[in-house]
Structures are given as C-alpha cells and as structure tokens.
Amino acid sequence: MKEQVKPPLTRAHVFITGRVQGVSFRWYTQDKAQELDLTGWVRNLWDGRVEAIFEGEEQAVREAVAWCRTGPPSARVDSIEVKFEEPTGDFDRFRMTW
Numbered sequence: 001m002k003e004q005v006k007p008p009l010t011r012a013h014v015f016i017t018g019r020v021q022g023v024s025f026r027w028y029t030q031d032k033a034q035e036l037d038l039t040g041w042v043r044n045l046w047d048g049r050v051e052a053i054f055e056g057e058e059q060a061v062r063e064a065v066a067w068c069r070t071g072p073p074s075a076r077v078d079s080i081e082v083k084f085e086e087p088t089g090d091f092d093r094f095r096m097t098w
Helices: 025-035 058-068
Strands: 009-019 039-044 050-057 076-085 094-096
Touching (some): 050 058
Parallel strands (some): 039 094
C-alpha cells in the first residue's frame, strides 16, 4: 500500500489595519478559517487592528491571508502585515480570543 504524503503545513501571523473592529471581522475570519480547516485564533487589538494566526495546509493558509486583504463587506482594509512562520501545532481548532 502506498503511503499518502500530507501537504506541507505553514503558519501565518497577520495584522490587519483599517475599519476592522465593530464590523464582525473576527466572526467572518473564524468562519473562513473553519471553512478552510485551519487552526489558530483571531482577536481585536487595543490600537484598532485585528490580529490573527492561521495554521494548516499551506494553500488554505494562503487563501485565508488573501481573504483578510478585503475582509467582510462591512470592513475596509487599509493594510495587512503578514509573517510566515514555522507551524507549532499548538492549536486544536480556530477560535476568537480577547
């Protein structure tokens, strides 16, 4: 029997700037991450940005990051900072945090 090769895993640490608080950005981000079978978290920052960590298959992580560039219809994304990192496997699901 042939052994299945798992796709490479990656992790993206993302900071989103713009009108991203008070517009359900975290809820939509959680939905998108769960749809893509990613783990990690999303939270609001005191300075008005949203911060997220996505971990999972590389293509899915890149899709989540691409989604963050526009966000939900009620948001206005001015800029996004992305750092790709080594995955840690610390998370068992994707959640909103405070």
